[in-house]
Amino acid sequence: MKTQVPYILVVDDEPDIRELVCEILEDEGYEVGVAENATTANALKLSRKPDLILLDIWMPDTDGITLLKSWVAEDKNLCPVLMMSGHGSVETAVEATRLGAYDFLEKPLSLAKLLLVVERALEAGQLKTENAGLRLQLGRGIEPIGKSVVVERLKEQLRRLAQHDARLLLVGEAGSGKELYARYLHNQSTHRQGAFVDVAVGSIAPENSAIEFFGKEDAGKIYPGLLEQAHGGTLFLGEVAGMDMETQKRLVSALESSSFLRVGGSEAVRVDVRVIASTRVRLDEEVKFGRFRQDLFYLLNEVRLDILPLREHSEDIPVLLSFYVDFFMNQEKLPFRRFSMAAQNFLRNYLWPGNVRELKNLVQRLMILGAGNDIELDEVKAAIGSVTENNLNLASIPEFFNKPLKEAREHFEKAYLEYHFDKAGGSVAKLAEAIGMERTHLYRKLHSLNIKL
Numbered sequence: 001m002k003t004q005v006p007y008i009l010v011v012d013d014e015p016d017i018r019e020l021v022c023e024i025l026e027d028e029g030y031e032v033g034v035a036e037n038a039t040t041a042n043a044l045k046l047s048r049k050p051d052l053i054l055l056d057i058w059m060p061d062t063d064g065i066t067l068l069k070s071w072v073a074e075d076k077n078l079c080p081v082l083m084m085s086g087h088g089s090v091e092t093a094v095e096a097t098r099l100g101a102y103d104f105l106e107k108p109l110s111l112a113k114l115l116l117v118v119e120r121a122l123e124a125g126q127l128k129t130e131n132a133g134l135r136l137q138l139g140r141g142i143e144p145i146g147k148s149v150v151v152e153r154l155k156e157q158l159r160r161l162a163q164h165d166a167r168l169l170l171v172g173e174a175g176s177g178k179e180l181y182a183r184y185l186h187n188q189s190t191h192r193q194g195a196f197v198d199v200a201v202g203s204i205a206p207e208n209s210a211i212e213f214f215g216k217e218d219a220g221k222i223y224p225g226l227l228e229q230a231h232g233g234t235l236f237l238g239e240v241a242g243m244d245m246e247t248q249k250r251l252v253s254a255l256e257s258s259s260f261l262r263v264g265g266s267e268a269v270r271v272d273v274r275v276i277a278s279t280r281v282r283l284d285e286e287v288k289f290g291r292f293r294q295d296l297f298y299l300l301n302e303v304r305l306d307i308l309p310l311r312e313h314s315e316d317i318p319v320l321l322s323f324y325v326d327f328f329m330n331q332e333k334l335p336f337r338r339f340s341m342a343a344q345n346f347l348r349n350y351l352w353p354g355n356v357r358e359l360k361n362l363v364q365r366l367m368i369l370g371a372g373n374d375i376e377l378d379e380v381k382a383a384i385g386s387v388t389e390n391n392l393n394l395a396s397i398p399e400f401f402n403k404p405l406k407e408a409r410e411h412f413e414k415a416y417l418e419y420h421f422d423k424a425g426g427s428v429a430k431l432a433e434a435i436g437m438e439r440t441h442l443y444r445k446l447h448s449l450n451i452k453l
Contacts, residue, residue, distance in 0.1 A: 172307030175357030194233025202242030239426030
């Protein structure tokens with residue numbers, strides 16, 4: 001298949017600059033359109049969507065800043081824009097990047113820097129397009145699976161909440177689907193055209209937390225944080241109990257005023273963000289013991305919904321099994337298998353300590369390792385281990401005992417850390433304290449074992 005050649009629009013009122021930049025870019029194999037003013041630029045932009053725009057700030061009819069502002073307002077999927085000026089200032093550069101410009105180039109142009117920044121901007125634009133397509137694909141049909149009274153009632157409550165901007169706290173065990181319910185609310189809400197920014201709070205090191213959440217300004221460049229990335233959309237704070245106290249303090253101020261200062265910044269940044277938080281621990285207990293700010297708890301807890309564990313709506317298990325069989329057939333091209341009635345009945349009476357996440361992993365494991373069209377009861381029992389009359393998983397010999405020492409050690413470390421991470425409520429800081437491990441080394445260990453934070 002022939003690769004599409006990027007199309008770049010150059011907007012500058014100086015003929016020499018237009019011609020020089022056009023020749024350089026065409027020599028590099030790009031297609032180029034040129035405009036001497038804002039009127040022509042608008043016409044060309046409408047006639048063919050560019051992959052990148054080089055925009056001069058000072059022009060005879062409409063200045064570049066004003067033009068950029070109008071483009072950003074009318075097109076949320078605007079391609080990357082590189083601003084150019086021979087009379088620029090730090091204030092101008094900051095304003096341009098605040099409005100959404102990818103970078104700022106000073107005249108006279110450095111040809112080497114021009115080509116480098118153009119290449120990076122095109123890559124960033126392509127990545128943004130691919131991510132938008134992926135979000136759209138993932139967003140279609142995202143809906144909690146199940147027909148039980150529990151699931152139907154939750155969906156109805158979320159649809160009603162979607163008509164309002166109240167902040168929501170989702171409370172439930174690990175693996176119960178809190179993120180999925182948050183995405184469902186987002187897709188029903190007035191913020192659905194914006195981004196859904198999913199933050200695993202416990203995975204952010206405290207020393208980086210302020211920049212991660214609020215961004216920073218450095219030498220005229222702006223690095224947007226998570227709040228800015230979620231502007232116009234939804235910010236999902238997964239396992240919010242793991243947030244450090246200093247970030248909690250700054251977040252309180254940001255939520256109360258809908259604005260904040262970037263690290264190193266001096267001007268307030270206003271945002272319109274729907275905030276949804278989740279927790280597997282009791283935040284009121286965290287407040288009581290001084291580990292979570294009371295004012296932040298009240299701000300996040302405007303509305304609370306409890307996400308019940310899978311054992312509380314076991315009638316949904318057959319439809320969940322069928323859904324994940326179809327999912328892995330389509331996503332991973334695994335061969336079709338069906339659960340026998342005996343297997344389904346057994347699983348309906350299993351306690352599911354890992355909830356829907358455990359069920360999904362079980363289906364995947366049986367489809368990968370099993371053979372034949374039918375998944376029988378004995379195969380299911382072998383997959384989840386020996387089960388007592390109370391359905392407690394008490395496998396006498398752990399599976400990893402049969403592995404080489406290196407693999408067995410990794411399996412043990414992963415199970416050990418996941419167990420204590422769950423007890424720590426998703427907080428890396430509490431996990432480090434509980435197991436007596438320095439936090440920097442712990443982050444590396446969690447990453448190497450592919451433990452999702």
